[in-house]
């Protein structure tokens with residue numbers, strides 16, 4: 024994994040620069056006919072603003088090369104965040120699954136006002152437990168969805184919330200102090216949520232890997248997800264929603280119902296953009312079992328169908344479902360995409376079928 028691939032896929036991270044495509048500035052792209060296109064200011068001979076001014080002149084083209092098959096990006100300008108004097112990571116634990124709505128309503132104003140400037144994460148109990156080496160088989164031997172009573176037991180044993188919010192403050196000591204007061208006061212007024220600071224958490228997981236992510240230090244801790252059920256099967260289901268409590272709760276309940284119906288667990292988190300939520304659910308299954316793999320695929324298809332009925336769609340998907348997801352976005356978009364593909368790559372040599380785009 025690397026910054027170019029992640030940004031070309033419009034991936035997200037956990038610092039104030041977490042919406043990676045927003046931080047991209049200028050691209051060099053090799054087209055199917057061998058032409059080399061430079062976006063933004065890049066086409067101007069002698070220009071020095073290619074990596075600092077995104078828009079250039081006329082239509083701005085960068086976006087159409089992401090999640091597409093119109094060209095190969097061979098250079099990318101990418102803004103790096105200067106390290107602030109202080110980074111103050113913290114966690115807020117909430118006891119009940121039904122708290123999700125209130126959490127989102129509490130956090131959104133802080134996020135939009137940039138008091139909390141990073142991509143805040145609201146992680147469910149199973150996400151955090153499995154990243155820290157909790158296995159389903161430690162608690163239950165029967166196959167199928169894990170009962171809520173066990174989720175509560177895990178919460179208790181592993182000192183987790185039903186929801187675990189991770190955020191950080193960045194800036195000078197004075198800025199961080201002011202913003203910390205605003206955050207703690209907001210929670211005090213809500214009368215809910217247990218704050219855990221770096222000093223309290225010490226070197227413990229999952230706080231440690233989360234605080235590293237929020238400081239821009241990548242790590243592999245989340246691979247623990249694949250030991251929850253064992254067998255390593257994973258499909259990311261990532262519907263987008265407004266950052267609105269009622270919407271997030273509705274999505275969570277819908278996803279959990281469908282997953283549980285297929286004998287699988289809701290292992291999910293919300294990543295708070297400025298005004299949106301990336302609801303990221305890892306559909307975990309045992310891929311050494313043909314039956315379970317089939318069931319996970321059926322479940323994934325049902326998730327897409329049922330979410331679409333409610334007006335939701337995913338922002339990224341695995342190759343097996345890219346054609347299906349392209350349909351969710353409507354025929355006009357598909358038609359325009361196909362026309363562009365035919366114009367730029369008439370023989371369809373670059374990644375045919377990517378995001379459902381063919382000649």
Ligand SMILES: Cc1cc2nc3c(=O)[nH]c(=O)nc-3n(C[C@H](O)[C@H](O)[C@H](O)COP(=O)(O)OP(=O)(O)OC[C@H]3O[C@@H](n4cnc5c(N)ncnc54)[C@H](O)[C@@H]3O)c2cc1C
Nearest residue numbers: 024025027028029031032034035036094095096097245246
């Ligand atoms: C445990 C786990 C946790 C993860 N957490 C996150 C997360 O927090 N955030 C997140 O966003 N993702 C996450 N992912 C998903 C994924 O691994 C990452 O997004 C990763 O950064 C993708 O980068 P890559 O370099 O592997 O891209 P690739 O998979 O190589 O590429 C991604 C896409 O971009 C296209 N592409 C790549 N390079 C170019 C290029 N030069 N020109 C044109 N197109 C190109 C490819 O065709 C591909 O479709 C996670 C995955 C796992 C297994």
